[in-house]
Amino acid sequence: EVQLVESGGGQVKPGGSLRLSCVVSGFTFSSYALSWVRQAPGKGLEWVSSINSRSSYIKYVDSVKGRFTISRDNAKNSLYLQMDSLRAEDTAVYYCARDLAPYDFEVGWFDPWGQGTLVIVSS
Amino acid sequence: DIVMTQSPDWLAVPLGERATISCKSSQGLSYSSKNKNYLAWYQQKPGQPPKLLIYWASTRGSGVPDRFSGSGSGTDFTLTISNLQAEDVAVYYCQQYYSSPVTFGPGTKVDIK
Numbered sequence: 597e598v599q600l601v602e603s604g605g606g607q608v609k610p611g612g613s614l615r616l617s618c619v620v621s622g623f624t625f626s627s628y629a630l631s632w633v634r635q636a637p638g639k640g641l642e643w644v645s646s647i648n649s650r651s652s653y654i655k656y657v658d659s660v661k662g663r664f665t666i667s668r669d670n671a672k673n674s675l676y677l678q679m680d681s682l683r684a685e686d687t688a689v690y691y692c693a694r695d696l697a698p699y700d701f702e703v704g705w706f707d708p709w710g711q712g713t714l715v716i717v718s719s
Numbered sequence: 720d721i722v723m724t725q726s727p728d729w730l731a732v733p734l735g736e737r738a739t740i741s742c743k744s745s746q747g748l749s750y751s752s753k754n755k756n757y758l759a760w761y762q763q764k765p766g767q768p769p770k771l772l773i774y775w776a777s778t779r780g781s782g783v784p785d786r787f788s789g790s791g792s793g794t795d796f797t798l799t800i801s802n803l804q805a806e807d808v809a810v811y812y813c814q815q816y817y818s819s820p821v822t823f824g825p826g827t828k829v830d831i832k
Contacts, residue, residue, distance in 0.1 A: 633769075640812065640823055640824075640825050640826050641761075641769065641812055641814070641823040641826075642823070643820055643821045643822070643823070655819055655820075657820045658820070691768050691769075696774070697816070702816070702819075703816055703819055703820075703821045704774075704816045704821075705759035705771060705774045705814065705816055706759075706761075706769070706771065706814075707770075707771035707774075707780060707781075708768075708770070708771070709768035709769055709770070710768060711767075711768055712768055
């Protein structure tokens, strides 16, 4: 069974940092791109960042560039999102998802998704 | 960035009837050299993560019932749920992956009438 399990969410003050993790099982982790997608409470979906299988292509939405860093450890079947200089508008459930981009340098569609981890940025 | 819009925001359909959701993009989602439209559809039930329904505008994901179908090309796309079931109550999102940043529509909530 394919599983993606996120962890690391919590409450943090504005300007603070958090590191999210996503552990994957059920498919060959090192063969797929992965992404983070977030959903603010009661709102829609927003793509945040993607990384290809070899970490050679990395993309971010403009609103997190310079503050968030995506990375992966293929030996540990793990995806990470280091979030620094957090703002109130970063409050959301963060999902990791397998990215089925048709080409290595693209971002594609997402399947499957993890259950998500909630990040609250508040003083 | 490509802006995705969906209509309606909400619809209620009797059990067994058809639900139709429209998704429009601010620019075309297919390359002239390829015969594919870079559009996906997702279903999100309350308290759950999104689930892939459709990719390439009309290809059903693994295990997705055939009452879900996608159509359209260019800038106009449709998700049709035939024979609506109680378990189809959810919010449905379209997503373009034609260009980065990939973007989602605002969602359409489907209820039972």
